[in-house]
Amino acid sequence: MxxxxxxxxxxxxxxxxxxxxxxxxxxxxxxxxxxxxxxxxxxxxxxxxxxxxxxxxxxxxxxxxxxxxxxxxxxxxxxxxxxxxxxxxxxxxxxxxxxxxxxxxxxxxxxxxxxxxxxxxxxxxxxxxxxxxxxxxxxxxxxxxxxxxxxxxxxxxxxxxxxxxxxxxxxxxxxxxxxxxxxxGRTNWHPHHITERYGLFTIILLGESLLGAANAIADAVQHREHVLLFVALAVAALVIAAGMWWLYFWPEHHREISSLRSSLRYGYGHAFIFASAAAVSVGIEVQISHFTDHSVLGTIATNLSIGIPVAVFLLGVWLLLIHKRCQSKALYAVPIVAVASLVLPVWGIVAAMVALVVVLVITEHRSDTVI
Structure with a gap:
């Protein structure tokens, strides 16, 4: 071998x-x-x-x-x-x-x-x-x-x-x-291969949030009196997961593991990104339980069950992949949205994620124009 x-x-x-x-x-x-x-x-x-x-x-x-x-x-x-x-x-x-x-x-x-x-x-x-x-x-x-x-x-x-x-x-x-x-000693690592593997695992974790969206739709069928509420929650889960996906794959990852120190930072730092991505799906399920009166948590705690993992994910991606290469002040929208997620309800987080994606698209467009 x-x-x-x-x-x-x-x-x-x-x-x-x-x-x-x-x-x-x-x-x-x-x-x-x-x-x-x-x-x-x-x-x-x-x-x-x-x-x-x-x-x-x-x-x-x-x-x-x-x-x-x-x-x-x-x-x-x-x-x-x-x-x-x-x-x-x-x-x-x-x-x-x-x-x-x-x-x-x-x-x-x-x-x-x-x-x-x-x-x-x-x-x-x-x-x-x-x-x-x-x-x-x-x-x-x-x-x-x-x-x-x-x-x-x-x-x-x-x-x-x-x-x-x-x-x-x-x-x-x-x-x-x-x-x-x-x-x-020293083992070899392939920058493109290892970052692809991390990206694929991130997709798996974000996919759990889509499962939460599917569960919300299933509950909408069972609780017809709240059908619009559950459908809206399903859309919210999709938008939040899509926004997290958009941000994670926005920077080029393979540049971040050029040395042993940077590879350890990249590898270990992803623990926070992975865990928070997995926890978002749990937050979606907690929201469903809250709407069906199967949870003892109050509204604030229920919102935090989504807000905290979203904030940790955004800050993790910002610190690990973006802030050192940040060439536009507009990208400081990432930590701003992260902090805002801690106090916003789920619908506010959705609006903030949409605004963040708009910032990324505009920033990328301007960068392409300059090139």
Whole structure:
């Protein structure tokens, strides 16, 4: 298993990578459902912590495979089989994701993590045979993942009061593994390929919001007395998701990973973008529950269930992809809309997103005219 060239022409996501992403659609949908129920029952802080923990595991599982596959991908029978094993581990993690919200039965998500780890460590050990800096990095990745996994097994036996602090401490250890491996060794990454993979995952997460829109239409059919309200909510969900998509794909991403430091910033910084994109769909579901009187949350809290993730998404894209290359003062509309999302109702957020897209179109048109 030799390293892939970072200058390889026409490098795109493989059918196996696209198939791999499908299990995350299931995992995110299941975890988002648990978060939704926690919110409408009034367990806001408890649900938020559970969602962060759950999504961190999902994001990290996706990250591990994605960066490995951009560096090493010979697509032989063993590579495919080990990838399928990782997919099974993600499904087990999804089934056990309720544990992050209840603090009980933590064994199941850890078992899912172990399944993924066994397959991924095997992949790294195969890659380590190539020698050189890439081989050294592969050995460090395998060793780091192996050691940290013992901490996760020990996590199951921690006292209840240490479950949450222990989780974030062990996640911090996880984040150190790539930093150490890339500093002492070096793997290749393909800028266009890796940014395409991130873009595809963002589309998956935004697609969950479209599922919320579909649910709103389904509720409109069942609650005919509020049909216009639910149809309007479905349109609002579509407009918000479209605006987020428009902003995310507006800048050129491949320019942001020219060095190790920038690739780590790009890779880790996306955790906020991904999580907020997933949380928007939960906010849409909370709105539906609010309109059908199945939520204990008030109007302000219900609006914030959409406003906060939209704000985090916009600020994440602004800080990670736009502000350093900002050549127009008009683009400061992005953080302005982000802050406004925290105080606007859902219909106000829709209007702000439409205005933001108009700014982007005008800015792009002016840039093309100058060129």
């Amino acid at each position: 030799n390293p892939r060239s970072p200058q390889e022409a026409h490098r795109t996501a493989s059918p196996l990578e696209l198939f791999f992403d499908l299990v995350f659609v299931i995992a995110i949908s299941v975890g988002g459902g648990h978060f939704h129920h926690a919110l409408i029952e009034g367990h806001v802080w408890h649900g938020l912590i559970g969602f962060i923990m759950m999504f961190q595991c999902i994001w990290w599982a996706w990250m591990n495979f994605t960066w490995f596959a951009t560096a090493f991908d010979n697509d032989d029978w063993l590579f495919r089989t080990l990838t399928f094993v990782q997919m099974f581990g993600v499904l087990v993690l999804a089934v056990g994701s309720e544990a992050f919200f209840t603090g009980e039965n933590l064994e199941l998500p850890v078992i899912g993590f172990i399944i993924m780890r066994v397959a991924l460590i095997a992949q790294w050990l195969r890659a380590s045979r190539c020698g050189g800096q890439a081989g050294r990095a592969a050995r460090l990745y395998a060793a780091g993942l192996f050691v940290v996994q013992f901490f996760w097994i020990g996590w199951i036996f921690l006292p209840q009061a240490l479950i949450v602090p222990g989780f974030f401490a062990f996640i911090a250890l996880e984040l150190c593994v790539p930093v150490l491996a890339e500093k002492l």
